[in-house]
Amino acid sequence: MCLTLSDYNQAVSELHWGYVSLNPNLIHLLEANPDKIDWDNLSMNPAAIHLLEANLDKIDWGSLSWNPNAIHLLEANPDKINWMWISMNPNAMHLLEANQDKIHWDILLTNPSLSLYDYELIRKTNSVINEEIHQYVYHPRFIERYIQKYGVEALDEYMA
Numbered sequence: 001m002c003l004t005l006s007d008y009n010q011a012v013s014e015l016h017w018g019y020v021s022l023n024p025n026l027i028h029l030l031e032a033n034p035d036k037i038d039w040d041n042l043s044m045n046p047a048a049i050h051l052l053e054a055n056l057d058k059i060d061w062g063s064l065s066w067n068p069n070a071i072h073l074l075e076a077n078p079d080k081i082n083w084m085w086i087s088m089n090p091n092a093m094h095l096l097e098a099n100q101d102k103i104h105w106d107i108l109l110t111n112p113s114l115s116l117y118d119y120e121l122i123r124k125t126n127s128v129i130n131e132e133i134h135q136y137v138y139h140p141r142f143i144e145r146y147i148q149k150y151g152v153e154a155l156d157e158y159m160a
Contacts, residue, residue: 021045043067065089087111 020026021038024047030037031051039055042048043063049070052059056073062082064070068091074081075095083102086092090113096103108114136142147155 021048024048027051043070046070049073065092068092071095 015029015036017033017036018038018041020029020036021041022045024045027045027047030042030048034051037051037058039058040060040063043052043060044067046067046069049067052064052070052073059073061077061080062085064080065074065082065085066089068089071089071091074086074092078095081095081102083099084104084107086095087104087107088110090111093111093113096108143155
C-alpha cells in the first residue's frame with residue numbers, strides 16, 4: 001500500500017502520541033514530531049535515552065526510574081529517583097543495594113534481577129556432598145559388584 005503525503009499527514013495527526021512515545025520502534029516519528037511527544041511515557045521508553053538526555057527539563061523522573069536504560073541519568077540525579085519505580089528496574093540493583101532503606105520491598109519482588117538464591121553458597125555447601133557421592137559411586141568395591149552383576153561392557157556405559 002502506498003500512501004500519499006496527505007494520507008500520511010492525516011494518519012500522523014490521528015496517532016495516539018502517548019502510545020507512540022512508549023514504542024521503542026517509533027522513535028523516528030517522535031524525532032520528526034517533537035511537539036507531540038508525551039514526555040511521561042517517553043521517559044519509560046528504553047530507546048529514547050538520546051531524546052531524554054537532550055531534554056532533561058521535560059523528563060518525568062518517576063517514569064524514568066523504571067527505564068532500564070536510564071541508570072546513568074538516575075545516578076547523576078539521585079535526588080530525583082522514584083524509589084518505588086526503581087525497585088522494579090532490573091538494571092538498578094546496585095542502587096537498591098546501596099539504598100536499602102528506600103526500597104519498596106513489595107515492589108522489589110517484581111524485579112526480574114532479584115534472585116532469592118545464593119548460588120555460590122549452594123555450590124560450596126553441596127561440594128562436600130558431591131565429593132562424598134563420587135567417593136561412594138566410584139569406590140572399588142562398588143565397581144567390583146557392578147561388574148559382577150552387569151558385566152564389564154555395562155561398566156563402559158555406566159562410566160560414560
